Amino acid sequence: MSERNDSMEPAKVSCEVCMAEVPHDDAKSMEGSDYVLYFCGLDCYDRWADEAKEEESGE
Numbered sequence: 553m554s555e556r557n558d559s560m561e562p563a564k565v566s567c568e569v570c571m572a573e574v575p576h577d578d579a580k581s582m583e584g585s586d587y588v589l590y591f592c593g594l595d596c597y598d599r600w601a602d603e604a605k606e607e608e609s610g611e
């Protein structure tokens with residue numbers, strides 16, 4: 553992995569699932585009432601959605 557110290561780099565966000573940094577423009581976002589989650593792609597979004605579903609049905 554090579555990181556550049558470029559002060560002009562575009563805004564990046566961290567994927568909620570795999571923690572990969574992705575450009576804000578490319579990230580899938582999921583907005584809740586008082587939070588925003590970002591995903592590097594639909595694969596991670598699906599994984600997150602599956603886990604959220606399991607947590608909800610835990611009762």
Ligand SMILES: [Zn+2]
Pocket residue numbers: 567568569570571572591592593596
């Ligand atoms: Zn990801």
